[in-house]
Structure formats: C-alpha cells, structure tokens
Amino acid sequence: MSVPFTAALSQIGPESDVIVTSRVRLARNIAGFPFTSRASAVIRQEILRVVQQAIERSPLGAASADAPTALAWTDLLKTAPHTRTLLAERHLISRNFADGDAPRAVALSRDEHSSVMVNEEDHLRIQSLAAGGALSDAFDAAFAIEEALSARLNFAFHPRLGFLTACPTNVGTGIRVSTMLHLPALKLSGEIDRVKRAAEDLHLAVRGYYGEGSESIGDFYQVSNQLTLGASEDSVRDDFSRKILPKLIGYERDAREAVLSHSRSSVEDKVFRATAILASARLLSANEATKLLGAARFGVTCALVRVPLSTIQRLLLQVQPAHLGLIDPRASESEEAEKEVRATLVRQAMVLPAT
Amino acid sequence: MKCDLCNKQAVVHELTVKDGVTTEMHLCSEHAVEAGFSLPKEKPVAQLLASYLAASAEPPQPREKPQKCAACGLTFGAFKKTGALGCPACYDSFMPTLGQIIERAQAGASAHVGKRPGGSDDLRRVQALRAKLMHDLEAAVVAEQYERAASLRDEIASLDAGAP
Numbered sequence: 001m002s003v004p005f006t007a008a009l010s011q012i013g014p015e016s017d018v019i020v021t022s023r024v025r026l027a028r029n030i031a032g033f034p035f036t037s038r039a040s041a042v043i044r045q046e047i048l049r050v051v052q053q054a055i056e057r058s059p060l061g062a063a064s065a066d067a068p069t070a071l072a073w074t075d076l077l078k079t080a081p082h083t084r085t086l087l088a089e090r091h092l093i094s095r096n097f098a099d100g101d102a103p104r105a106v107a108l109s110r111d112e113h114s115s116v117m118v119n120e121e122d123h124l125r126i127q128s129l130a131a132g133g134a135l136s137d138a139f140d141a142a143f144a145i146e147e148a149l150s151a152r153l154n155f156a157f158h159p160r161l162g163f164l165t166a167c168p169t170n171v172g173t174g175i176r177v178s179t180m181l182h183l184p185a186l187k188l189s190g191e192i193d194r195v196k197r198a199a200e201d202l203h204l205a206v207r208g209y210y211g212e213g214s215e216s217i218g219d220f221y222q223v224s225n226q227l228t229l230g231a232s233e234d235s236v237r238d239d240f241s242r243k244i245l246p247k248l249i250g251y252e253r254d255a256r257e258a259v260l261s262h263s264r265s266s267v268e269d270k271v272f273r274a275t276a277i278l279a280s281a282r283l284l285s286a287n288e289a290t291k292l293l294g295a296a297r298f299g300v301t302c303a304l305v306r307v308p309l310s311t312i313q314r315l316l317l318q319v320q321p322a323h324l325g326l327i328d329p330r331a332s333e334s335e336e337a338e339k340e341v342r343a344t345l346v347r348q349a350m351v352l353p354a355t
Numbered sequence: 356m357k358c359d360l361c362n363k364q365a366v367v368h369e370l371t372v373k374d375g376v377t378t379e380m381h382l383c384s385e386h387a388v389e390a391g392f393s394l395p396k397e398k399p400v401a402q403l404l405a406s407y408l409a410a411s412a413e414p415p416q417p418r419e420k421p422q423k424c425a426a427c428g429l430t431f432g433a434f435k436k437t438g439a440l441g442c443p444a445c446y447d448s449f450m451p452t453l454g455q456i457i458e459r460a461q462a463g464a465s466a467h468v469g470k471r472p473g474g475s476d477d478l479r480r481v482q483a484l485r486a487k488l489m490h491d492l493e494a495a496v497v498a499e500q501y502e503r504a505a506s507l508r509d510e511i512a513s514l515d516a517g518a519p
Contacts, residue, residue, distance in 0.1 A: 032486020034427050034442040042496070046489050053515065121439070150473035154482035156443035161457070162467025164443040168457050171446075172467045203462055229457065230464025 012310050013132020017301040018249045020180040020220065020313070022135040023091070024142040025127040027165045027174035028149075029156040035166035036119045044103040044119050048075075051118045054152035055107055060145060068111035069141065075105045082332075085322035091129060093117055095210075114141050116149075121166050122174075124149070133245055135177065139237050162229065172229035177240050181248060184219040184298040185255035188266065195251055202244065203227050209290065217287055218294020218316075223248065260302060271299035278350040283339040289319040289346060296350070311349055318345060358383035424448035485514050 013019070029035060030050065033043055052073055055061050060071045076084060076097070084098040092115045093106050104119040117125040126149075128141035156164040162172040170176070186192045196206045203226045209217040223244070225236060259267050274295035278284075284292075297312045299305035317323055319342050324331040331341040358365045358381060365381035367390075382390060422431035429441030431449055440446070446453060458465045488511050495504040 029443060030482070030486075031443060032483055033489070035440060037437075037439050038427055038429065038441040040493065042493050043489065050485075147473055152478070154478060155472045157472045158443075158446055158467075160466050161446060162469065163472075164446055166439050168440065168446075168453065169438075169460050171457060172461070172464075173469050227461050227464065229461040229467060232469035234469075 011131035012313065013130060013134045015133035015245070015249055016131070016309060018181055018183070018252045019133040019245065020182055021091070022130045022133055022138050023127060023178040023180075024135070024138040025125060025176045025178065026142055026146050027122040027163065027170045027176075028124040028126065028146065028153075029164060029166070030123050031154045031156040033123065036121060036123060037166060039119075041103055047123050048103055048105050048118055050153065051116070051124065051149075052105070052107075054149050055116070058148040058152060060109075060148050065110075069109050069114065069144065071107040071109055071114070071116065071145070073105060073107050077101070077103060082322055082325060086326070087115075089317065089320040089322050094120065094125075096120075109141075113138075114145060116145060122170070124153075133179070133249075135179070135241055135245070136237065139233075143233070169226075170228050173231070173233050173236065175228055175233060175236055176224055177236060178222055178224040179240070179245065181221050181223055181252070182219060182294065182297060182301075183221055183248075183252050183255075184270075184294065185259050185267075186252055187216075187219045188259050188263075188270070189255050191251070191255060195248070199223060199244075199248075204244065218291045219298070220290075220294060256302060267298070267302065268304060270295050271302070271304050275299060275305055275350060278346050281343045281347065283336065284319070284343040284346060285339060286319055286321060286342070289342055290316065293319070293346075307350060315346060315349055356381050358386055360386045422449070422452075481514060485511060488514070 013022075030047060033039060033047060036044065036047075039047065055071050055073065060069060062070075064070045065072075076093075081098075084093070087093045087106065087108075088095050088098040090112065092108060092112065094117070097104065097106075097117055097120050102119065104117070106118065107116040109115065113130065114126070114128040117127075126142050126145050128138040128145075130138040130141075158164055158171075163174040165171050165174055183192060183195070186195055199206050205222075205224050205226050207222040207224070208215040209220045209222075225240075231239070274292040278289075278292050278296060293312055293316050296305055296307065297309070297316075300307055300309050300312055318327065321331070321338060324338060324341050324345070327345060328341045331338045356365045356368070357363070361383060363383035363385070366384050367380075367382045367387040369380040369382075423429070424441055424445045425448060426444035427441035429445055431452070434440055434445070434449065440449075454465065488507055492504055492507040492511065495501075495507060
C-alpha cells in the first residue's frame with residue numbers, strides 16, 4: 001500500500017483511447033462448506049485458514065515473494081477502514097467487501113494487478129486487472145492463480161453445471177469479464193442508447209462508472225458478460241477480444257471522427273470548458289472532477305489537449321476520497337477541505353490545458 | 356380539474372355550444388349524478404386489470420421434492436427471496452426447478468462446457484473428509500463437548516500436515 005500508483009487503473013495499455021481497463025473475475029467455492037452468507041464465523045475463519053495455507057504452499061506464496069505476481073495476505077479485520085477504501089478505489093476489492101465486520105481477507109499480488117478476495121459472496125473471488133484492452137493478460141493472470149489454487153483446494157464442481165457459485169447466475173465458468181470503456185463521442189452523437197441496446201442483445205450488461213446500479217459519469221461505461229454457462233473460457237475470451245471489443249472500439253472511433261468533422265465546435269466547447277474549470281476551480285467534488293476529467297480525456301485522445309493520457313488516468317484515481325487523503329491528510333477534515341485539496345491537485349496537473 | 360360545485364376531482368366534463376357561446380361544465384361523481392348523468396358502476400380499467408391478473412396467476416405447482424436442502428437446511432422460499440443459495444449441495448436439492456431458473460437466466464444453456472477443476476482424486480477425498488471434520492467440530496463446540504472438539508482439532512491438524 002506504500003506505492004500509490006502501480007495500480008492498473010492509472011496505467012496506459014493498448015487501445016487506451018477507448019478502453020480504460022480490462023478485468024477478469026473468477027468465482028470459486030470450496031466443496032463441503034456452506035456458501036459465505038450461510039457460514040458461521042468459525043467456518044469463515046476455517047475457510048480463511050485453508051485458503052491462506054493453499055496460497056502459501058503454492059508457487060504464488062512466500063517462497064516467490066519477490067515476483068510481481070506473488071500474493072501477499074491481508075486480513076481485512078486487522079486493516080484500517082482508510083486502507084480498505086483505498087483498495088476499493090483501486091478496484092482490488094469490491095465496495096461491499098471493504099465494509100463490515102465478518103472474517104474476510106484479500107491476497108494481493110505485488111504488482112497490484114491481481115487479487116483474491118476470500119469470503120466475499122463466494123469463498124474465492126479471483127480477479128486480475130489490466131491496463132487498456134490487454135484483456136488476454138488479465139485472463140492469463142487470473143487463470144494462473146486459479147490453477148495454482150485448484151491443485152490445493154477442492155473447488156465445488158458439478159459434472160453438468162460446472163463450478164458452483166452462491167448465486168446461480170455465476171454458475172458454470174464463474175467468469176465475469178468487465179471492461180471499462182470511455183465513449184464520449186457515442187454519447188455526444190446520441191448513438192450511445194443504440195449501442196447499449198445492441199450490447200444487451202449480445203447478453204452484455206452496460207453499467208456506469210461505479211458498477212452495478214450506477215449512472216455513467218464522465219462518459220465511462222462498464223461492459224460485462226452476463227452468461228456463464230454454455231460457453232467455454234476460451235470462447236468468452238475470443239468473443240471479447242475478437243468481436244465485442246473491436247466492434248465497440250470501432251463505433252467510438254468512427255463517432256469521434258464524425259463529431260470532429262461535423263460538429264467540431266461542440267466537441268471543443270465540451271473539452272475546453274472542462275479543462276478551464278479543471279485549471280481554475282478552487283473546490284471540486286469527486287463526481288464533478290470525474291465528469292470533467294472524462295471530458296478532458298476526450299480532448300487528449302482527439303489531440304485538443306496537451307496533457308499526457310497517463311496524467312488524466314492518475315488523476316481519475318487520485319480524486320477519489322481515500323487517495324486524496326494520501327496526498328494531503330487535511331482532505332479528511334471536512335467536506336470543504338476535501339474539495340479544496342482535490343481542486344488544488346487537479347489545478348496543478350492541468351496548468352497547460354489547451355493548444 | 357376540480358368540480359364546479361365543490362372541491363372534489365371532476366369526473367364529468369361537458370362542453371356546450373349554444374348560439375356561438377361555449378360553456379364548460381366539470382362535475383365530481385356526486386354532483387354529476389345529481390345533475391342527471393349516469394356513471395358506469397365500475398371502472399373498465401380496473402376490470403381489465405383484474406381479469407388480466409386472474410389469467411396470469413400461476414396454477415399451483417405440483418410438488419416434486421421437499422423444497423429444502425438436506426445439507427444446509429435452506430428452504431427454496433428463502434432462496435427465491437434472496438437469490439442466494441446456501442451451499443453447493445443446494446443445486447441438487449432444488450432440481451429440477453432450479454435447473455429451469457438457471458436455463459432462463461443463461462439464455463437457454465443448461466450445461467457447462469469448459470475447464471474442470473485441477474487437483475487429484477486424493478485431494479478431493481482428503482478435503483471432503485476435512486470439511487466433514489470441520490462440521491463435526493463446530494457441532495461439538497456448540498454442544499460444549501470439548502474433549503471431542505479437541506480430538507477433532509488434532510485430526511484436522513494431522514490432515515493439514517500432509518496437505519500438498
């Protein structure tokens with residue numbers, strides 16, 4: 001937790017003009033135990049012990065602690081709330097998992113690209129994040145962990161239904177692929193609803209910036225698969241890498257070209273208003289900052305704004321409340337102090353807004 | 356719109372044009388009856404809705420199995436409320452109804468195609484035994500049988516010593 005910006009969220013990967021991050025999550029449970037919601041504190045402690053032991057004895061354990069993929073165990077009951085929020089802001093644990101007082105833990109890879117949540121809705125939630133559209137890297141990293149643990153843990157498996165999960169909507173492969181897309185031109189041109197409907201026809205869920213039930217902020221959208229039964233892991237990977245993502249990237253890039261040639265002023269207006277506020281505001285809420293940084297990001301990808309994309313990515317993470325506290329502890333003193341620290345951070349980074 | 360004669364909601368609206376002069380009248384149900392309008396006894400929308408609901412009410416389902424998981428005690432009703440199952444054995448306990456729910460949620464798919472768990476049969480046997488011992492240990496602690504609990508704990512520890 002001492003190195004603030006190794007997180008995949010603040011890095012730049014392939015197709016970063018449209019794809020912000022790619023994530024793969026695998027749900028697994030250990031046979032013979034009730035699912036987490038029905039497990040007593042004793043059973044939950046036992047699950048923690050069994051999983052921790054399996055990790056330590058695996059090639060990902062302490063023996064290879066220097067490797068970037070080595071997993072380090074963090075007991076969340078012994079972790080300060082501020083640190084748990086940091087992990088949630090980096091998408092390494094879910095928001096629900098950050099709160100509460102049930103026995104639970106997370107094993108984090110040294111490079112902060114992978115995590116294993118233990119005693120989430122399922123006993124194990126293995127997930128890997130990759131910058132941009134490097135979805136295959138996320139697949140490989142998640143399955144490397146799954147395979148190392150599979151040799152040491154007896155995963156609940158049904159001969160016909162596959163891997164058994166607490167919620168039957170995850171049964172089968174237990175895979176959830178989740179890509180964070182930036183689609184400002186499709187939003188501006190009004191085509192976003194058509195794209196959303198087309199995605200839903202392909203059994204994809206389209207959600208907002210903070211995931212389930214949230215609205216889109218800054219034109220960021222999460223697109224994820226909804227089906228986990230009837231398609232193999234490889235075909236899910238292929239569907240995303242070869243069909244779904246190239247199509248969505250193509251739609252957005254075409255829309256950018258179209259809005260830039262047909263309504264350049266409205267693009268410039270949106271972008272330069274945003275960068276002007278970012279460079280001048282004295283108080284900024286997290287939502288407003290995210291919204292404006294989304295517009296600035298659009299400007300960067302259209303070569304209207306000369307700020308590195310990595311700066312925008314870093315700011316999108318740093319404007320979150322717990323990360324602001326790392327930069328200046330005063331941020332946690334009052335709501336106004338938080339907004340002031342955020343505005344100062346953004347202003348200093350956005351001093352050269354326009355061409 | 357309010358009734359012309361009182362403060363209630365108007366349900367009858369009449370527009371009269373006489374000698375080029377338009378007069379409007381708005382009356383609530385009581386004043387409308389007084390004025391000689393005949394109102395329908397029941398609202399047709401409510402009738403439609405009632406007959407629609409009657410038609411779509413599900414026929415009672417034939418009971419195929421006692422709808423309770425033998426392993427963890429979760430009832431099918433409790434599952435339907437939360438959407439969360441209690442344990443891996445719930446899947447077999449709630450068949451075939453759960454199978455139909457899964458098929459609907461998974462766009463018609465009913466079988467897994469893909470990876471199978473790694474690990475050996477030996478691992479599975481040891482871990483199944485371990486889970487059973489844990490279950491017994493919990494029961495022993497609840498029943499305050501501490502000697503039995505201690506010996507179960509030793510058994511689990513010796514299993515762990517030989518784990519991969």
